[in-house]
Amino acid sequence: MKIDSNILITGSDGMVGKAVVSKLKSDNYSNLLLPNFEELDIRDQKKLDDYFVKNKPEYVIHLAARVGGIAANIAAPAEFLYDNLMIECNVIHAAHKYGVKKLLFLGSSCIYPRGSKQPMKEEYLLSGKLEPTNEGYALAKICGLKLCEYYNRQYGSNFISIMPCNIYGINDHFDPKNSHVISALILKFHEAKKKDKPFVEVWGTGSARREFLYVDDAAEAILYFINHHDSKDMPPFVNTGYGADVSIRELAEMVKKITEYNGEIRFNTDYPDGMSKKLLDSSRARVLGWSAKISLQEGVKKTYEWFLKNKSGGSV
DSSP: OOTTTOOEETTTTHHHHHHHHHHHHHHTTOOOEOOTTTTTTOOOOOHHHHHHHHHHHHHEEOOOOOOOOOHHHHHOOHHHHHHHHHHHHHHHHHHHHTTTTTEEEEEGGGOOOOOOOSSSSGGTSSSSOOOGGGGGHHHHHHHHHHHHHHHHHHHHOOOOEEEEEEEEEETTTOOOTTHHHHHEEEEEEHHHHHTTTTTEEEEEEOOEEEEEEEHHHHHHHHHHHHHHOOGGSOOEEEEEEEEEEHHHHHHHHHHHHHTTOSSEEEEEEEEEEOOSOOBOHHHHHHTTTOOOOOOHHHHHHHHHHHHHHTTTSOOO
């Protein structure tokens, strides 16, 4: 991308979007198209077509999605499937229709089967049943990456897809029920410390293992691939993970220590764990020149420091 290219970033007001925008602005990119949901509901194809005609984006970084933790996915599977299908189908089709030079689609490691071999390689896609607790979201992400692949095959488009593991970091939502696991744990332990609660409840058994990618690493991956690789020189999609996983029990202990909470951790086994293990094989990304840099310990510390400055004193 050139410094003066018209670059559309969907979801620019989300956690990953803000990190991408910050990096682009620091590199002096001058023509960023950053519509928020109130300005442009990209589920509406006509409105999105009008936006493309008016603003003529040359590159699209497609980050917009309906996202949430296990509780949110279980409560609203129809919305997670419908909204995400409409969002990605409209954006990818408009990018084709109006001749953008390149599009990057951000997927998710939830695309892999519940019982997938570990670490999960790109070729394991569609080799088994999905995890039921977030099946709607996963189905939509699979459709998005396949749509990019099919446009490339049929029309010679330059649409690339990367699949990160669980992303966390500054500018995340902090809510005990609807947010991602790290931000939810930070809020729980912080509130328990502030209110001198004797224990913090964590959902599940604590045995499930997850891989986490700090948001700045995710943004680096996005900008690296859109600037250095085209669809013709990379696979249909590429895993972009940190490279190591951790149990939820170990994660909870880490957050407890970082927040300086002195009470007990209790695991509520009435709630599901989800997949027992999710670790990406990101060797292809490393061969293509990208790897994560920020450790989980450092990333959680950065996230908690940001939370203390921006969220702990007000509404979360």
